[in-house]
Amino acid sequence: MASPANKLKSPPFTIGTHNGHFHADEALAVYMLRLLPEYQDSLLVRSREPELLEACDIIVDVQGQYDGTKHFDHHQHTFSETFSPDFNTKLSSAGLIYKHFAPRIISQRLKLPEHSPAVTTVLNQLYRDFIEALDANDNGISAYPADVKPSFNAKGVTLASVVGGLNPAWNEECSDEQHDARFVKASNLIGEVFVNKLDYYGKAWLPARDFVISALQNRKSIHSSGKIMVFETSIPWKDHLSTLEDELGIPDEEKPLYVLYGEGPGKNWRIQAVPVSKDSFVSRKPLPEVWRGVRDEKLSEISGIDGGVFVHASGFVGGNKTYEGVFKMAEKALDMA
Template identity: 55%
Template sequence: MTIGQTSPDAKRQKTEMKIGTHSGTFHADEALAVFMLKLLPKYKDSVVVRSRTPEILEACDIIVDVQGQYDGVKHFDHHQREFSETFSPSFKTKLSSAGLIYKHFGKEIISSQIDIKHEDSNLVVLYEKIYSAMIEAIDGNDNGQSAYPDNIEPAYSTGAITLPGMVAALNPAWNETYDDAYLDTQFDKASKLMGGVFVDLVKYYGRAWLPARAIVKAAIESRNQYDPDGRIVVFDQFVTWKGHLFDLEEELNIMGQIYYIVYSDGKGWRVQAVPVDPHSFKSRKPLPEPWRGVRDQALSDLTGIDGGIFVHASGFIGGNQTREGALLMAQKALTF
């Protein structure tokens, strides 16, 4: 090497990005925050620096869960007394370091894992859905905000099977001898655990949940061809519809207007009454009481619709051999 030249190692050390976080025992939020940062091209090959020394941390390019500062640029800590940041005005859960990193970099992180452009409006849909599906729970857990009212007594413990519980179990036991190198190794395991679940979730929502949402939205928008008041939605391919239906009703300002869903189960066709909410067994408009518990030819004779298979005793679902028959059942049920 010529005198005065910079060695390749020296160049690498000068350009190597550093992610700073606290040393010692670790939690799910910073484990995930660090992993999410490393999904970004800028931090892909970065070194994770775990320390409690302010000068060492300030030499890093970005710092999470330590230093008592939040500026949205370099410092992403949430432990300050005055800290009250949430994901958006629609959410009440205070952010942890995971939520902070996701809030600022989430769209870019999602784009790094699935093929979606930054200007695509669906990216905003995914960004908000993934926060509510996973990140918010990490934020709430780390900040001690329960998902349930205080007066609810759990029937059993779920701590060991939650992600924060699994991360906690990777910390050394109280009577275990360990050094900083061991803690760093365990933190890396925790980060990969959290990150693996997160990446799988992003891919599921991007590749399965989002296409399903598009199908449900298109079916809702074309529903008036089956009923002038738009109370029947027909799916000509199987799709997971229930969660999307309620979200889209709110988005389109048509809450409570859809009564029946007609779809194929792969063998025949079904007409299902929409529940009053996603978790309820009570239907907005159950199938007619005289039809309930009746099957096969007796059902066809009763309804005047060929191909009858059954109507459940509660009236929440019925079946017909054909699409036309199931649709006629839904249309006739509206008249009761």
């Protein structure tokens, strides 16, 4: 959705943003714009001079305006835009550019029609699992209630902190040109992460959905209880399973407890306990306590199942040398406390 003025111009167009200290949101916003053909070779103006910025074709994270065509700032007091009614997080410049331009970006990258259901699914998932956190970070929104004290400090390893760390230190000499070069480096860094995530959701995560649907529908042919699902290989199944269980209205007593999958031709098989939610470390039914932290022959001896490989100390995952062995592990685990 380019500025109407762009229709009268030929590329390269110009992107404007503020100079000085940069953040992850405008660094990604600029990168996303440059994924579009009209901005692929765009010039970048980093300034706080209104005249210089208004001469640009599109302006992000500065000027105190949002119109969805040329101005994409979120700092004005009246701003309250969210990605959709399903989200409460106020957008940053990253979320604004994503909201307006990501359908085209995803469509081009995945070679799918812009308004296809697949593009919409990836659009929403990528926002939920990546962009929203950047919006929240830039707007000072915490992921946790104020009375929750974290077990450790993770701020130094967030993507936003890594991008911010590319700014010059307070006591470091840095010219405007050098600072601009650092911004480009930061933009490329976070942009590559964005593209990798887009590729994952579009080319790996989304195709896995059909396999999860099939496994969920056929699980009672695997075991009469319907508590065991099987995949020939490891696929991203947790998100899809959680969503499909809700969509299909599967009652708790009929939900699967264990997922079995192969590690590759001629390799071992894994059994994984289904978590209570897709991001939880708590399992619906962990593998038996007596198996946990035990490996190889000792595991085979304790479980009474040949081919034992391991069971994790927390009981969320285990392994056996064969499908038959891992299936027996699941059967026994269903019956044990």
